[in-house]
Amino acid sequence: MVKSIGILTSGGDAPGMNAAVRSVARACLNKGIEVYGIEQGFKGLYEGNFTKFNRRSTRNIINQGGTILRSARFPEFKDPKVRKTAINQLEKVGIEALVVIGGDGSYQGAMRLTEMGVNCIGLPGTIDNDIPGTDVTIGFDTALNTIVEALDRLRDTSSSHQRCTILEVMGRHCGDLAIWSGIACGVELVVTSELGYNEDKIIERLRRSKFSDKKHAIVVITEGITDVHILAKKVQQETGFETRANVLGHMQRGGRPSARDRVLASRMGVFAVELLEAGRGGECVSVVNGELKGLDIIETLSKPRVTDKGIYEDSIKIR
Numbered sequence: 001m002v003k004s005i006g007i008l009t010s011g012g013d014a015p016g017m018n019a020a021v022r023s024v025a026r027a028c029l030n031k032g033i034e035v036y037g038i039e040q041g042f043k044g045l046y047e048g049n050f051t052k053f054n055r056r057s058t059r060n061i062i063n064q065g066g067t068i069l070r071s072a073r074f075p076e077f078k079d080p081k082v083r084k085t086a087i088n089q090l091e092k093v094g095i096e097a098l099v100v101i102g103g104d105g106s107y108q109g110a111m112r113l114t115e116m117g118v119n120c121i122g123l124p125g126t127i128d129n130d131i132p133g134t135d136v137t138i139g140f141d142t143a144l145n146t147i148v149e150a151l152d153r154l155r156d157t158s159s160s161h162q163r164c165t166i167l168e169v170m171g172r173h174c175g176d177l178a179i180w181s182g183i184a185c186g187v188e189l190v191v192t193s194e195l196g197y198n199e200d201k202i203i204e205r206l207r208r209s210k211f212s213d214k215k216h217a218i219v220v221i222t223e224g225i226t227d228v229h230i231l232a233k234k235v236q237q238e239t240g241f242e243t244r245a246n247v248l249g250h251m252q253r254g255g256r257p258s259a260r261d262r263v264l265a266s267r268m269g270v271f272a273v274e275l276l277e278a279g280r281g282g283e284c285v286s287v288v289n290g291e292l293k294g295l296d297i298i299e300t301l302s303k304p305r306v307t308d309k310g311i312y313e314d315s316i317k318i319r
Helices: 017-030 041-047 080-093 104-115 140-161 176-185 199-210 228-239 259-277 297-302 309-316
Strands: 004-009 034-038 050-052 097-102 119-124 163-169 189-191 217-222 242-247 283-288 291-296
Touching: 004 017, 004 041, 017 034, 017 097, 017 259, 034 041, 041 080, 050 080, 080 104, 097 104, 097 259, 104 119, 104 297, 119 259, 140 163, 140 176, 140 217, 140 242, 140 259, 163 176, 163 199, 163 228, 176 189, 176 217, 176 309, 189 199, 199 217, 199 228, 228 242, 259 283, 259 291, 283 297, 291 297
Parallel strands: 004 034, 004 097, 097 119, 119 283, 163 217, 163 242, 189 217
Antiparallel strands: 034 050, 283 291
8 A cells, every 4th residue: 555645736837736736635644645745846856845744734725726836847857867866756755656737748757757666647737628538627617717707808898999809818739728718708700720720711700790780809719820919900901890919828827726626626636546545557537528537648648639629610500
């Protein structure tokens, strides 16, 4: 039976990470397992930046955004020598297994450590919802609600001034944030890498809106597709719509996690401890049709993350 577990958060922060840390810590303590927080992700693991947790360590964090363990990019962890040093640091304090909370890069690190003899379980902590094998990731719901709130506010001013508003959101490799927020707010157009980018069709669609009875329009587009400020100028020139571009940026990552993210993170944290207790490693906790499952990390990352285009296509019918 595992006697000591470490927790780290890696990559971009996501609302709900603290709820996951709390869940893992308390599940361990309730079972008599020692638990350590590892600060600054894999960098802190390499440097031996560990703090032994007690029940007070995770008080009043379930509702906090970000991560109390902090995060850091550490590409050096790809080097087997660096990972060996990190394992030596674990052995010094007796940590036998790890829970790694983050995205696909974090999963890769967890898999490599498992291959070197340290059982690791990954939890999907990323607002983009871009992890294969799971229906939803920790942080997605909160970020989605942040975008919806921003779109509702932008609609008010767009309507008042009869403008076209273009909002850029995160999700470079997965358009779920754009698609789901677009449906929730009834926008005119959603543009993602999966749905495709055709500037002429965008302009034609907005031109038709301008000459119909619609007095304003909203477009949601994922980052990395085009320069939204240049697009806004073209739309204004070609359609006659006064057009403004907005980039929501890192505001999407911060803030108090939603109830759904808190519950999801809490459930996943407990399940991760149960998997480690069973001697399993190299797995990630996933939601599959509402059920928690432990899936092999290698198999999971080898599959593409498929966005459900049907959700967006269905929304067209109610415009």
